[in-house]
Amino acid sequence: MASTSKDNAPISVQDENTPDELEPGACPESILNPTDSFEEFASEMSSSLQERNALTTKSSTISEIQSEIGEEKDAQMKTTKSADDLQSKDGSISASASSSNLTEENGDDTDNAPENYLHSPELINKEKHVFILSSAGKPIYSRYGNEDKLAGLCGVIQALVSVVEEQNQDILRSITTKDCKAVFLVKGPLILVAVSKSNESETQLVLQLTYAFNQIVSVLTLTQLNRIFEQRRNYDLRRLLSGAERLIDHLLIFMEKDPAFLLGAVRCLPLPEKARENITNAITTTCHKIRDLVFAIMIAGNQLITLVRMKKYTLHPSDIHLLFNLVRSSESFKTAESWTPICLPKFDATGFLHGHVSYIAEDCQACLLLLTVQRDAFFPLSQAKHTIAEKMRRSNCLVAINDALNRHRDLPTTNPLKHIGIPEIRHFMYKCKSTAQLFTSDPISLDRLQDYRMRHKEGGDIVEKPIKKLSDIDYVRNYRQFCSQIHCTSIPAKLIFRSNAQDTILAWVTNGFELYVTFDALMEKDQAIKAVDRLLWWIKKEEQRIFIMNAPTF
Amino acid sequence: MSSRKKVLLKVIILGDSGVGKTSLMNQFVNKKFSNQYKATIGADFLTKEVIVDDRIVTMQIWDTAGQERFQSLGVAFYRGADCCVLVFDVTAPNTFKSLESWRDEFLIQASPRDPDNFPFVILGNKVDLDNRAVSAKRAQQWCQSKNDIPYFETSAKEAVNVELAFQTIARNALAQETEAELYNEFPDQIKLNANDNGRNRDGDNCAC
Numbered sequence: 041m042a043s044t045s046k047d048n049a050p051i052s053v054q055d056e057n058t059p060d061e062l063e064p065g066a067c068p069e070s071i072l073n074p075t076d077s078f079e080e081f082a083s084e085m086s087s088s089l090q091e092r093n094a095l096t097t098k099s100s101t102i103s104e105i106q107s108e109i110g111e112e113k114d115a116q117m118k119t120t121k122s123a124d125d126l127q128s129k130d131g132s133i134s135a136s137a138s139s140s141n142l143t144e145e146n147g148d149d150t151d152n153a154p155e156n157y158l159h160s161p162e163l164i165n166k167e168k169h170v171f172i173l174s175s176a177g178k179p180i181y182s183r184y185g186n187e188d189k190l191a192g193l194c195g196v197i198q199a200l201v202s203v204v205e206e207q208n209q210d211i212l213r214s215i216t217t218k219d220c221k222a223v224f225l226v227k228g229p230l231i232l233v234a235v236s237k238s239n240e241s242e243t244q245l246v247l248q249l250t251y252a253f254n255q256i257v258s259v260l261t262l263t264q265l266n267r268i269f270e271q272r273r274n275y276d277l278r279r280l281l282s283g284a285e286r287l288i289d290h291l292l293i294f295m296e297k298d299p300a301f302l303l304g305a306v307r308c309l310p311l312p313e314k315a316r317e318n319i320t321n322a323i324t325t326t327c328h329k330i331r332d333l334v335f336a337i338m339i340a341g342n343q344l345i346t347l348v349r350m351k352k353y354t355l356h357p358s359d360i361h362l363l364f365n366l367v368r369s370s371e372s373f374k375t376a377e378s379w380t381p382i383c384l385p386k387f388d389a390t391g392f393l394h395g396h397v398s399y400i401a402e403d404c405q406a407c408l409l410l411l412t413v414q415r416d417a418f419f420p421l422s423q424a425k426h427t428i429a430e431k432m433r434r435s436n437c438l439v440a441i442n443d444a445l446n447r448h449r450d451l452p453t454t455n456p457l458k459h460i461g462i463p464e465i466r467h468f469m470y471k472c473k474s475t476a477q478l479f480t481s482d483p484i485s486l487d488r489l490q491d492y493r494m495r496h497k498e499g500g501d502i503v504e505k506p507i508k509k510l511s512d513i514d515y516v517r518n519y520r521q522f523c524s525q526i527h528c529t530s531i532p533a534k535l536i537f538r539s540n541a542q543d544t545i546l547a548w549v550t551n552g553f554e555l556y557v558t559f560d561a562l563m564e565k566d567q568a569i570k571a572v573d574r575l576l577w578w579i580k581k582e583e584q585r586i587f588i589m590n591a592p593t594f
Numbered sequence: 595m596s597s598r599k600k601v602l603l604k605v606i607i608l609g610d611s612g613v614g615k616t617s618l619m620n621q622f623v624n625k626k627f628s629n630q631y632k633a634t635i636g637a638d639f640l641t642k643e644v645i646v647d648d649r650i651v652t653m654q655i656w657d658t659a660g661q662e663r664f665q666s667l668g669v670a671f672y673r674g675a676d677c678c679v680l681v682f683d684v685t686a687p688n689t690f691k692s693l694e695s696w697r698d699e700f701l702i703q704a705s706p707r708d709p710d711n712f713p714f715v716i717l718g719n720k721v722d723l724d725n726r727a728v729s730a731k732r733a734q735q736w737c738q739s740k741n742d743i744p745y746f747e748t749s750a751k752e753a754v755n756v757e758l759a760f761q762t763i764a765r766n767a768l769a770q771e772t773e774a775e776l777y778n779e780f781p782d783q784i785k786l787n788a789n790d791n792g793r794n795r796d797g798d799n800c801a802c
Contacts, residue, residue, distance in 0.1 A: 176674020191654035195639030202670030273674035
């Protein structure tokens with residue numbers, strides 16, 4: 041008994057509850073690029089073959105900063121060709137989703153080893169596979185199993201992609217079978233494929249493949265990646281990526297669990313306004329004289345604490361996600377100050393920023409990243425970090441961060457549903473569009489992610505588990521289809537209300553925000569709308585705490 | 595970290611239809627032979643691990659269709675190959691004559707960086723048959739004239755020289771691989787050019 045209604049009409053309540061017309065979380069200036077994550081894959085999907093092959097030139101942001109700083113060493117440094125920006129932003133639509141059953145017949149080879157490998161426990165029954173290969177068909181990464189043994193499969197993938205490309209002058213987007221989707225993405229010299237049995241849409245899978253590609257770019261830079269394959273098309277990229285497979289592994293798990301990816305937004309660590317201000321001040325007062333510092337970013341538990349930036353530069357949420365992933369995946373940052381080259385693909389895919397990465401203190405799991413264009417700034421930045429940490433300790437910021445991380449009982453943001461006082465709401469997630477920030481009723485905790493990762497490592501298998509109590513991650517899984525209906529390019533829905541015996545879900549998008557709420561089963565529409573009003577009122581009330589409402593610069 | 599020692603070689607097998615490309619591959623990978631002829635459609639892909647000088651090498655073998663109508667797949671398949679194996683049938687002189695065009699075709703389509711030194715291997719197959727029509731000498735002469743391409747006389751049916759031929763293929767491809775090892779410079783080259791536009795866009799536009 042499911043009733044689905046999907047209409048843009050009957051909500052006229054949106055303005056009543058927001059006193060100053062700004063939606064909760066909105067502020068005049070943002071540290072993050074406002075994005076619609078779906079725009080990206082919409083552009084990816086609509087680009088034609090010609091557009092993909094035509095390389096547009098884009099100047100390097102890093103060079104721009106460098107030239108402004110006007111280093112003396114300028115002359116000594118080599119120059120490179122500027123970006124091959126492969127994402128053409130506008131263009132004609134040449135969608136060609138084909139539908140067929142992919143069966144590989146290999147005659148009498150049934151008992152040979154590679155053929156059997158595809159049916160081995162390592163590979164069979166996984167919810168989602170991801171394969172990355174070079175355009176020559178050489179394997180680079182496989183989420184499961186041994187990519188060497190999948191060389192044959194990679195050959196087949198390359199053949200499928202290139203037959204469509206060269207014989208039909210078209211792009212292979214996806215292959216859909218009864219219970220499975222294979223989504224293809226050709227980016228520069230790489231072919232990325234996701235084969236999924238999950239409820240994720242084609243566009244959501246394309247987004248994940250784009251992230252995987254950006255993760256590789258983050259390690260190598262786009263310039264180097266393209267150059268390698270220009271010079272040697274037969275190059276075995278695994279040699280340069282060794283050690284980085286783990287980053288892709290973690291990223292894939294991260295993306296499946298955290299709605300930040302689904303919504304293209306960044307989660308902030310809820311903090312008292314004063315505490316966040318103190319942290320930001322500690323950074324700005326310490327760093328304002330360090331000329332070539334581009335970003336100072338403090339994060340904890342995949343949440344942003346503050347971001348201080350060089351004037352006129354902002355960061356794209358997906359670059360921050362890659363930083364989250366880097367920090368989470370690298371145990372070594374915990375034990376020592378690190379100095380590492382980091383390419384942020386959205387910021388500048390052609391070059392590296394240099395990052396001083398360290399945790400603030402033994403007793404505080406906040407990680408500070410100081411990103412500069414200067415290659416040898418380790419010592420000044422190391423010194424700056426110690427000063428910042430000292431200032432933060434003196435103004436009790438470390439305690440505030442720890443309270444937030446440990447989800448101290450007295451904080452209203454620790455258990456928002458209790459505070460809002462509407463027992464029918466089981467879960468919600470809210471994205472403020474203009475600032476690209478996200479808040480959910482039950483932040484996905486580190487431990488739980490860890491727990492999922494452990495389970496994942498053991499299998500990643502499809503499990504038909506009896507559902508006892510939904511976790512936040514399960515709620516997010518349920519939102520996926522609503523999310524894709526709302527972001528559907530042909531007939532986007534503004535409001536979706538679905539009520540059935542399990543639960544009631546309301547998804548609502550306005551110019552200012554996106555909201556997804558899960559209520560108890562069989563909730564009435566009026567009742568739900570009233571509850572949403574109350575919810576938005578609460579978010580507005582707490583916005584200073586749960587969002588970063590300013591955009592500080594050095 | 596573990597992948598440091600791993601090597602994967604893409605090997606393309608070319609030759610006229612019916613010379614025994616698939617049979618050779620089957621003999622090499624599966625140690626099997628069938629007298630039945632089944633035309634390859636498009637391409638088959640097989641992998642086999644071999645050991646060359648203590649290195650474990652995975653050979654990704656692209657067994658292509660010899661028939662004319664599949665030839666348009668060429669460019670895509672040849673791209674990024676590490677070695678090319680040309681096969682002819684010693685009992686069919688026309689398949690030997692085709693070698694020249696197969697080789698040219700490959701070099702044009704794959705456009706390797708150093709065409710003169712690209713590793714080819716020639717296999718004269720079906721030496722187990724009595725009605726031989728291309729002499730070993732004639733084949734060898736041709737190979738010598740092409741910058742000394744290694745030549746092997748094989749029988750997929752009786753497993754003659756198959757193992758040895760593929761060992762040589764792997765070894766020669768590997769030699770190229772290590773020779774042309776990319777100079778791994780610190781990949782951090784930054785373009786420095788004065789960009790005054792950026793400065794003007796800056797926040798100091800307080801025209802008060």
